[in-house]
Amino acid sequence: MTHVVTCFLRHGTDVLLGRRSDAVGTYIGRWAGVSGYVEGDPGDAERDARREVREETGWGDATLVRAGDPVDVEDGDRTWTVHPFLFEVDSRTVTPNEEIATYEWVSPPAIRERETVPGLWAAYEAVAPTVTTVATDTVHGSAWLSLRALEVLRDRAAVADDHAAVASVARDLRDARPSMAAVANRVNRAMSAADRTPAAVRTRAERVADAALDAGREAATRAAERCGASVATLSRSGTVRAALERARPAVLIGESRPAREGADVAAALADAGLDVTLTTDAALPAELGARDPDAVLVGADAVLADGSVVNKVGTRGLALAAARENVPVYVVAAAAKVRPDERVHAEAGEAVDLYDGPAPVSVANPVFDRTPADLVTGVVTERGVLDGDDVRAVAAEHRANAAWDEG
Structure with missing residues (x-):
């Protein structure tokens, strides 16, 4: 049984397919992911996967999203054990080597409509989102x-x-x-x-x-216009990060417990050349008062129909501190984040993240909190800055879309 790796590079919602050239020994002319033989221990196939991605596409820093369970593929008298991997890349730039005759970025179901190497769709399904x-x-x-x-x-x-x-x-x-x-x-x-x-x-x-x-x-572009020279934020929002990378202000960011994703964002922004200060969630309001930023910029997991905002816990405290210091608070979110109602669906972190001792201590460890509408200066979306009437109109659109499942 021969062990091989098959790697799917994803950008946006498309994946990279390459047509195999006559420089390879098998399946010439067929479409495939980035593939190659496992040269060592199959239990360490990720090493081979990264080597093949680097050699065949030029991507040496692709982000591993998922390694799937091996898939056995039979083709005549051959049996291949395919180790599938899904990587994410931040552009569609590819530097193919001689093993790839041509390449395309495609929606994955196109795999089923092309002449591919055996088992390619099964390999994709092993790493596809579920x-x-x-x-x-x-x-x-x-x-x-x-x-x-x-x-x-x-x-x-x-x-x-x-x-x-x-x-x-x-x-x-x-x-x-x-x-x-x-x-x-x-x-x-x-x-x-x-x-x-x-x-x-x-x-x-x-x-x-x-x-x-x-x-x-588009929301990130509009938000960048409101950053000024310095911004305070917390947690992880891809749209906020894109806005900050465009505007390039000095950034004060809370670590965002318990996952501390704010620390990851701080490192990424600093690597991109921004002036970044990371602080604890508890110290963030005081640091905001001391530093007097031009704006607070946060993401949202939901904007409710009354204009209030559900986001990572700590957002409400940051907005209250901003109101005290007369700092505008902008919520950056696509209009799809407007909820068609005013329900708040709470998610809680693990209790042991706060306390796992023997005393009978009740633990409240929310993941999200709700920031009232009067603490929000504006909701910046791809449609512009939404006021209360705009939010209600978008909520009505979403209610209409949800009607597909009625009756």
């Missing part, structure tokens, strides 16, 4: 997870026999992260605009995903 990965991810924000949810919907629609099967997956995705409005809103948008066929849902999910990527970029 309802479970969307539901259990504790690292990424709601914009990123909403894209993954749309990928799940797209991929399942590509293989479904009827609309009922797709609708079942859509319901599971819609309910996977109740605190993250964008996940449900974007799934509902894809389902509401599609004909009741799997093919229509697949096409619509791809279009909604493209629009979501555009929305994040």
